[in-house]
Structures are given as structure tokens and as C-alpha cells.
Amino acid sequence: MNSDSSKDPNISQAYRAAAQAEPGPQLDARILQAAHAALVKPAPKAPRWSWLKMPIATLAVAVLATTVALQWRNAPQAPPLEISEASPPPLAMQAPENVANKSSAAAKPALQTPAQRAVAPPVLAERAPAPTAKSNLGFTPNPPAPAATNELAKKQSPAATPAQEALADAQADAPTISAAGAASPKAESRAETAPAIIQERSPSRFRTLSKELNTAQPTLQQLEAIRKLKQEGKLDAAKQALEALRKLFPQYKLPEDLRDLIDPPVAQPPAQ
Amino acid sequence: MLAYRDGDAQAFDLLYSRNRGKLYRYLAHQVPHCADELFQDIWMRVIGARDGYSVTAKFSTWLFRIAHNRLMDHYRAQGRSIIVFTDAQDDVAPGLDTPASAAAQPDALLARKDLAQQILAALAELPAAQREVFLLAEEGGLSLEEIGVATGVGKETAKSRLRYALDRLRRTLENAE
Numbered sequence: 001m002n003s004d005s006s007k008d009p010n011i012s013q014a015y016r017a018a019a020q021a022e023p024g025p026q027l028d029a030r031i032l033q034a035a036h037a038a039l040v041k042p043a044p045k046a047p048r049w050s051w052l053k054m055p056i057a058t059l060a061v062a063v064l065a066t067t068v069a070l071q072w073r074n075a076p077q078a079p080p081l082e083i084s085e086a087s088p089p090p091l092a093m094q095a096p097e098n099v100a101n102k103s104s105a106a107a108k109p110a111l112q113t114p115a116q117r118a119v120a121p122p123v124l125a126e127r128a129p130a131p132t133a134k135s136n137l138g139f140t141p142n143p144p145a146p147a148a149t150n151e152l153a154k155k156q157s158p159a160a161t162p163a164q165e166a167l168a169d170a171q172a173d174a175p176t177i178s179a180a181g182a183a184s185p186k187a188e189s190r191a192e193t194a195p196a197i198i199q200e201r202s203p204s205r206f207r208t209l210s211k212e213l214n215t216a217q218p219t220l221q222q223l224e225a226i227r228k229l230k231q232e233g234k235l236d237a238a239k240q241a242l243e244a245l246r247k248l249f250p251q252y253k254l255p256e257d258l259r260d261l262i263d264p265p266v267a268q269p270p271a272q
Numbered sequence: 273m274l275a276y277r278d279g280d281a282q283a284f285d286l287l288y289s290r291n292r293g294k295l296y297r298y299l300a301h302q303v304p305h306c307a308d309e310l311f312q313d314i315w316m317r318v319i320g321a322r323d324g325y326s327v328t329a330k331f332s333t334w335l336f337r338i339a340h341n342r343l344m345d346h347y348r349a350q351g352r353s354i355i356v357f358t359d360a361q362d363d364v365a366p367g368l369d370t371p372a373s374a375a376a377q378p379d380a381l382l383a384r385k386d387l388a389q390q391i392l393a394a395l396a397e398l399p400a401a402q403r404e405v406f407l408l409a410e411e412g413g414l415s416l417e418e419i420g421v422a423t424g425v426g427k428e429t430a431k432s433r434l435r436y437a438l439d440r441l442r443r444t445l446e447n448a449e
Contacts, residue, residue, distance in 0.1 A: 007409055011441045015395070015410055018388025021300045022293050027308055031315045035276070035284045038319050 218249050226258060235261065273331050277322050288315070291335055294411040298339060301395055301407055303346060310346060314339050329421060336412045337422040340404070347400075387445070394444035402437035405430055 222245060229238035239261045246254070246262070254262070275283030295314065300307040317338050328334070395403055401423075408419045419430040 008438050008442060010445060011391070011438060012410060014387055014391045014445060015441075018392045019297050019301070019411075021297050021307075023296045023308070023311055027312060028288075028292065031312060031319075032285060032288065034316060035288070035319050036281045038322060039276075039279055039281050 217252050218245050223255065223258065226261075230258070230261060273322075273325050273334075274327065277325050284319075287331065291332065294332075294413075295335060295339055298336065298404075298407045298411045299343070301392070302343060302400065302403060306346060310339075310342055314342050317342065330414075330418065332412050333414060333418045333422055336408055336414065337424075340423050343404075390444055391441065394441050398437050398440060402433045402440070405433040406437040406441070409434060 226238050226241050226245070229235075229241060238258075242254070242258055242261050246252070273283070273287060276287065296307060296311050299310050299314075303310060314335075318335065321338075329337075395406065398406065404423065405419055408414045408422060409416075412418075412422070414422060416427045416430045416434070419434070420427045423430065425433075
């Protein structure tokens, strides 16, 4: 008997000996199968329009890609890069390590504004070769398109004064430049041919700068400054400034009145 | 059962293996011809009640309550009076409402020397309510309170039914010896 006297041990023993009935294995299998099947929920039926999923998704992607492409093409160009001496531009110029790298580096556009070039000569001569690549600059002596001219003038005008100052500085630093050029002609040649590798953050800004470089030329103020030096009789200083200018704009055709500074006319023997 | 409710099929296998024999014998000694059918039906109800299962009592109590209800439905479907389950029948003389068949009459059973068979025969002679209480106590291992919960009666009623059942079975054993 248990605690509440609900059992008689003798009767329980006799009953246990007699009661041996068990469910059949087939019955067990049916019940267990039903129990397991109850746990497996039937997969939800796919809606009727499910077969349209793939075409609709493909169409949506195509429309989106087309829209983005059109937006990209028609998007207004980013405002030109504002460059000042106080805030250096976010461009990183790196000199190629050897000549073998020149070809690969030349493929990359060299980005530098004229104002930078005006400021940069002494530094460039010391630590890096010339910032432009001939093939990329594509300087044309013809005046650029009016729109490009206006755009360039906008950018160059605020930098005109720094350019003049740079020319004055170039006059003071001229010995350094010439010394560097004489000491390492290899570096000088490198400076003429090797492009600068510019890391630019924005693709639109990159396009804008590339366009600028294709129409780059020295400003009138720079040329006038050299003329002024020449007129004042400071021929050496004018020559140094002109050489610096030529390094920056190797494809620029110098005005005739300034050519004699670099290539003095051969003295003609007096006529007999 | 909670594990099975949460998706553990192995938990049901264990639960079934523990209770299959008990429940089957509970049914086989009361409705021997329909034991398989009711057995399967009861387990299907257990499976169907899986989602809404919450712990209110021992699983065996819950299981045998389902079995009891299913058995009542079966008796109703068979047209048997459920008066045999009322408390008023508990104190009547044993045998007046015995559902045992003619083959299970005491004379025929006593003629057999097998004690086990005599016990089973005596069990078959018991009134249905007393037999059920005895089976719930023996097979289900339920206490008097749990038997009361499973059968929907009070503890004292269950105790009274069980006492009558045990007395009658005891007499059967004494006669056999």
C-alpha cells in the first residue's frame, strides 16, 4: 500500500503477473509516425505570382542601373577644387621610384592646378619630378574653349598673386633649382617625363581636374612678371623664372620676346 | 511533453514508451474489443493538444484524464448507462452492475487454477467505476487525489471505489487459495 493506502501488495503482485497486454508494433508505429509528422509543418504554399519574382527582380535591377547611369551622366560636375596655400589640397603627389614605373604611372592622370605649379617648383625639383605627363597634359597653344577659359580664369585669378609671389620666390631660390638640376640631371629628366600619381577622392572632381590639366598654360601674370624682370635688366632672374615656368609647362610655346632669355640669338658675324 | 511541444520528437518517443503499456492495459481491461481503437484515438488527442499543453498536473494524470473522457464517450456511443459511474453505485452490492461477460462469470473463473487469470476475471467482474479506479492506481500509478482529478470525482469517492475494488479482488484471491 502506498501512503494513502490505495494499493494492496498481494493484489498488485497478482495483477502484475497477469496483466501483460501491450499495444502491437503496428499501432506503435502509426502513433509515433503521427507524432513526428505533427512536428513537421507543411511548407507554405507559394503564391500564384511567385513565378513572377525573377522577371520582376531582373527588370527592377535593370531600371535601377539605367537610372543611376543616366543620373551619373547628367549630374552637374562638382565645383572646382579650391586650392590655396593656407589649405593644402587633398592631393597626394608621389614620385615614381624608377623609370620602370614611369609607363604605369603615365597611365594615371596627373592632377595639379596651375596655382600649385606656380608654388611648387623648388619643392618639386628637390623631392619629386615634374608633376605633369606630356601625354596627359596635352597642352595646346590654341586658346581653350570659352567655357574652359572662363572656368580656368576663375580658378587662376585668385591664385594669380601667389603665382607672382612664387616667381619672386623662384628668383630667390634659383640657385637651388639650378644646383639641383645640375647635380642630378637624371632627376631632372625624370621630372620632365614622369607623371605624378594623384590620389583623388571624388571621381567627379577627378574629371574636372583632368579637364583643367588638358588646357593648362601659364597665366599672363606669370609671363608679365618675367617680362618685367627682363625689362628691369634682371636677366638672370628672368631666365631662372622662365626655366621654372618651362619645367611646369614643357609644352607651352614661349612668346618670342621671352625666348631669347633661354636661347639667346646667335651673334651674327659682322657683315664685311 | 513540454519538450515535445517545443518540437522535440525524441521527447514524445520517450513519453510514449513510458506510458504505452499502462494506457493500453487500462483500456484493454475495460473495453477489450476496442482497446486498439481507443488507444490510438487517445494518443492522437495527446498529439493534437500539443500546442496548447501547459503543466497543470503530472503527465500521467493528464493522459489518463483524456483516456477517461474518451472512455466515457465510448460508453455513451455504445448506449451504456453512465449511471455505473455515479457515486450512488459505489455502495451497492458488488456485481449488480457488473459489465463482465458470461465467459467471465465467477464460476467459470474459479474453475481455472491460474491465479493470474482469476485476478483478471475478478477485475472484469468489478463495476466499471471501481475497475477504472483500480486500474488508474495500478497502471497509472496515480494517487487518490490524482484519480479524483482524472475521473472528475472527489478524493473520498475515489478512495471508496478503490476500497470496494480491492475487497472484491482480495476475496477472489482468498477463494483461489
